[in-house]
Amino acid sequence: MHPIVRAAYPADRTAVAQARRFVRETLIGWGADAAIDDAVLLTSELATNAVIHARTPFEVICRTAGTSVQVEVVDGDSTRVLPAPGDGDDPDRISGRGLLMPVMLAAEWGVSYAAASKTVWFRLCTDAAPVPAPPQPYATPDIPGVEYGLVHRPAGEAYDGDLYDVFEAAPGRWRFAIGDVSGTGPEAATVAGLARHGLRLLAAEGHGVADVITRLNRAVVREGAHGRLMTLLHGELVHRPGAGIRLALVSAGHPPPLRLTLSGEVTSVSGTQSSLGAVRDTRFEEETVDLDPGDVLLCVTGRAVDGIAPGAIGRPSARHAGAGADGLARLLADWTDLTAKAVADHLRRSAVEAGEVAVLMLRVGAG
Numbered sequence: 001m002h003p004i005v006r007a008a009y010p011a012d013r014t015a016v017a018q019a020r021r022f023v024r025e026t027l028i029g030w031g032a033d034a035a036i037d038d039a040v041l042l043t044s045e046l047a048t049n050a051v052i053h054a055r056t057p058f059e060v061i062c063r064t065a066g067t068s069v070q071v072e073v074v075d076g077d078s079t080r081v082l083p084a085p086g087d088g089d090d091p092d093r094i095s096g097r098g099l100l101m102p103v104m105l106a107a108e109w110g111v112s113y114a115a116a117s118k119t120v121w122f123r124l125c126t127d128a129a130p131v132p133a134p135p136q137p138y139a140t141p142d143i144p145g146v147e148y149g150l151v152h153r154p155a156g157e158a159y160d161g162d163l164y165d166v167f168e169a170a171p172g173r174w175r176f177a178i179g180d181v182s183g184t185g186p187e188a189a190t191v192a193g194l195a196r197h198g199l200r201l202l203a204a205e206g207h208g209v210a211d212v213i214t215r216l217n218r219a220v221v222r223e224g225a226h227g228r229l230m231t232l233l234h235g236e237l238v239h240r241p242g243a244g245i246r247l248a249l250v251s252a253g254h255p256p257p258l259r260l261t262l263s264g265e266v267t268s269v270s271g272t273q274s275s276l277g278a279v280r281d282t283r284f285e286e287e288t289v290d291l292d293p294g295d296v297l298l299c300v301t302g303r304a305v306d307g308i309a310p311g312a313i314g315r316p317s318a319r320h321a322g323a324g325a326d327g328l329a330r331l332l333a334d335w336t337d338l339t340a341k342a343v344a345d346h347l348r349r350s351a352v353e354a355g356e357v358a359v360l361m362l363r364v365g366a367g
Contacts, residue, residue, distance in 0.1 A: 005026050006060065007059070009047070009060070011058070013051055016047045019047040019073075020040050024039075027039055030069065030126075031126075032069050033126075034126055035124035042071065049073075053077075054118070058073055060072070060074075064126070068123050068124060068125055071124075073120050073121075076116060078113050140167070141167065143174050145366075146174075146237065146245065146365060147363045147365065148363070150164060161191065162357070162358040163181065163196050165196050165199070166360070169203040170204075175236050177199055178233050178301060179252075179301070180254070180358075181195070191230065209235060209286050210284045213284040214282070217252070229278060230277060231276070232250075233252070233255075233257065234252075235247055235248060243292075244290060244291055244293055244364060245291040245364050246289075250285070250287070251270045252273055253272060253278070256268045257298060258297070259295055259297055260298070262295070270289070294364060294366075295364045298359075299359070299361070300359050
């Protein structure tokens, strides 16, 4: 165990560079080379927030144990809420992004308040990370008037880069996300996990569906050569007056969801915009769809679509369905009498050659 190391600084912009240098030299001395770049970047962000927003002297504390290091930035403003990104953010700005930076980079992070101070801390791994286990899903909420199934099937023992989530963003507003990070292995898994945390944080801060996608895109682009392209389908559900659901949706390079009506008609409900990380200044546009009682919405990762094979589902009328997206639409038309969970399970089994697969299927009730 190394001793705790700390340094105090005035509320001056020149102190930010001194804090960066202190953290870099401390981690070099500890042999924590793998964590240096991210630690310096995060320290710069948090020290800048202390100088510009808290406007008080601040302290930087470094501590280490085992295979991780923890850095804390303590300022004298215990009442101030950390800044969220503003609508006019420059994609290349390097300060003032509040908690988004720790969410995207740190293994763990947190904020604590005392009577006369605030501490923001983050923890980073100092050696090569092991292959991650599949992420433990958050508890999924009940959505009044909506039945849904959320199913994930990994390609094997190791988890790759599928992202899937359903959560309540605010009273009466429910969000879902399903996506796929390019590539496989620990890096893809890590990016997917960080994106899920970032998405939840931005939604909790009140950002709309399109704004969340736009901000995540900026974060991916800022990673440069270390970033990965990502497809993401993100939507918000709210109850319509009377009956039914209003869906706000953005598809960023992701296969659009399919809608099945009570009459048996299957249609795609959105267009597809750029993948995350493809173009720096992309402004994503939100689409709105009204779902009526009895409508079914099916969202799957691209691997699931590509893996659908003719006759994959063993129901008689489905055996002549084609492959890929056309086959998926034909199969969905045959599933009018199944529950959401059953449809998701059937689809998961049909894509045995598709590798990792995530499926979200929703059915709107009578209200």
